[in-house]
Amino acid sequence: MPLPIIKAERLYQKISKLLIQQIKDGKFIAGQALPAERDLSQQLGVSRSSVREALIVLEILGWVDIRTGNGVFVKNLLPAQAEPNEFDEISVEELLKARELIEGELAALAAINASDAQLLALQQVMQQMQDNAKDSSEFHDLDMKFHFLIGELTGNTILEKILKDLWNQRYSAIFTRFEALCADDVSEVMLLDHQNITAALVKRDAPAARQAMRTHLQHVYSKLFKPNFS
Known part of the structure; x- marks a missing residue:
């Protein structure tokens, strides 16, 4: 008899599934606020x-309502079937960490390999962003x-493809x-970051280009994960 396939679960799926079970068991009732992100993080270890990703997935699936500045509340009308294992997307945190690592190296390589004409084209895009x-x-498209x-x-078509694949993950439901x-x-902060890059x-300064790109993506991470919902 063939053995069943065991599917790996992302951490946000495990957290989402646990919270859904808590709602089903009546530990969190309709209209009730869930504990704050920090409290959930401490309680779950x-x-x-990861808690934030789980809460956003629960909102997408229809289990909670996120009211920024007020908290996360259990929906009055709960979905009949929607479960976290039906929602399988790349973790936003993992994506940003990957981009920081990979795009930092791409920027360093670009500083070495770019032609004068390409650098001029980049400056023109920078001016359009300003x-x-x-x-x-328009700013997003130029970004x-x-x-x-x-x-x-970089002069490397494989690296170009990897970059585009990473970027396309921005259009997932969870990232959106x-x-x-x-x-x-965020245009003011992002504009300064792009100017530094x-x-x-x-200047064809590879270490500076690497650091400028990594700092930029750290700023993106901070924007998405630092503010509290409540």
Whole structure:
């Protein structure tokens, strides 16, 4: 007899499943606020970032309502079937950590391999970002163009593909909801970060380019994980 396939679970799935069971068992009732992120983190012995991912997944699945600044509340009308194992997406925390590591090295390589024409093109994109800092949609498109151009500057098509694959994870349901809930107007901070990255690349300073890119992605992480829901 064949053995059943054992599926690996991400930590946010395990936390989500536990909280759902608590709701089903009546330990958290309709309309009740769940414990604060920090309290859940301490009680469960997990990081606060993992708790946040779990709460956002529960909201997407219809179990809770996140009211930023007020807390996370159990829905009055609960879903009939939705379970965390139906929701299988890359962890936002893992994605940002991967991007910090990989894109930092890509920026360093770009500083070495970029042509003068490519660096000029990057500066032009940077200028467009400055000109459109108040237009969030246009700024986002230019942000993507900026990062993709750095991938091109490496001169390695495999690294370009890896970068685009990482970027495409931003369009997942969980990442999109993270940005909507946690990332307020970030254009000013992001603009400064991109200016620092550009300056390091134009100087062909690989260590500075690596650090500037890593600092930028650390800022993104802070925006998504530092504020509290309550």
